[in-house]
Amino acid sequence: MGDSDAIRLAPRPAPGALLCPRIDTGAIFSMSGHTFGKDDLVVISPVFARPGEENVVYRVVEVHRVNLDAAPVSGGHPVRAPKDMFEPAPETTAAAEQPDGTHPASGNAVTLWAGSVVTVAGPRWTGPAGQLYVVLRTSGDKVWLVKLGGDNGRYWRGVHRSFCALVDPSLITMSPGDSVAGRRRVTSGG
Incomplete structure (x- = not known):
C-alpha cells in the first residue's frame, strides 16, 4: 500500500466548534x-410585510425587551412584533402612502374636544361637503360625531380626526328658512 492509497482523515475539530455549518440568516433577512x-x-421591513x-407608517407606542407595540399613524389596529421586523420610516413620511391611498396625517395641530363644531372631508366619507357636525367623544385618533341639529339619533363613530376641520362657532349663522333638527319650519297659509 502506497502513500496515495491511504485514507486521509479530516483534522479533528477544535473543542466547542460546531460540527454542522451555520446558515447565514443575515443574507436572507435584513435584521434591523x-x-x-x-x-x-x-x-x-419589506421582507416581513404582508x-x-x-x-x-406606524408610531411606536411601547418598547419591550424583544417586541415593539406600534399603531398605524392613519388609524387602525396596533401591532406587536419583534423589533427586527421594523425599520425606520422614510424621512419623507408624507410621501409614504397608506393602503387606502391617503397620506398619513403629520399630526393634527388642532385639538378636538367634545362639543367642538367641525366639517368632515376625506376618503370614503360620503356625507355632504360643508355639513356641520359636533364632536361627541374623542378617543386617540378617532372621534364620534353627530350632525349639528340632529339626525333622528344617528351618529358616526370612529371617524379619523385628520378628516375633521375645526369651525369657529362665531361664524355659524342660521336664517329663518334653514332646517332645524331635520325638519323645515312650517308656516300656516292664510
Whole structure:
C-alpha cells in the first residue's frame, strides 16, 4: 500500500466548534440593528410585510425587551412584533402612502374636544361637503360625531380626526328658512 492509497482523515475539530455549518440568516433577512424609542415612526421591513402593509407608517407606542407595540399613524389596529421586523420610516413620511391611498396625517395641530363644531372631508366619507357636525367623544385618533341639529339619533363613530376641520362657532349663522333638527319650519297659509 502506497502513500496515495491511504485514507486521509479530516483534522479533528477544535473543542466547542460546531460540527454542522451555520446558515447565514443575515443574507436572507435584513435584521434591523436600530434601536427604537417611544413615538418613533417605523415601517415593517419589506421582507416581513404582508400585502397592504408595505408602506404603512406606524408610531411606536411601547418598547419591550424583544417586541415593539406600534399603531398605524392613519388609524387602525396596533401591532406587536419583534423589533427586527421594523425599520425606520422614510424621512419623507408624507410621501409614504397608506393602503387606502391617503397620506398619513403629520399630526393634527388642532385639538378636538367634545362639543367642538367641525366639517368632515376625506376618503370614503360620503356625507355632504360643508355639513356641520359636533364632536361627541374623542378617543386617540378617532372621534364620534353627530350632525349639528340632529339626525333622528344617528351618529358616526370612529371617524379619523385628520378628516375633521375645526369651525369657529362665531361664524355659524342660521336664517329663518334653514332646517332645524331635520325638519323645515312650517308656516300656516292664510
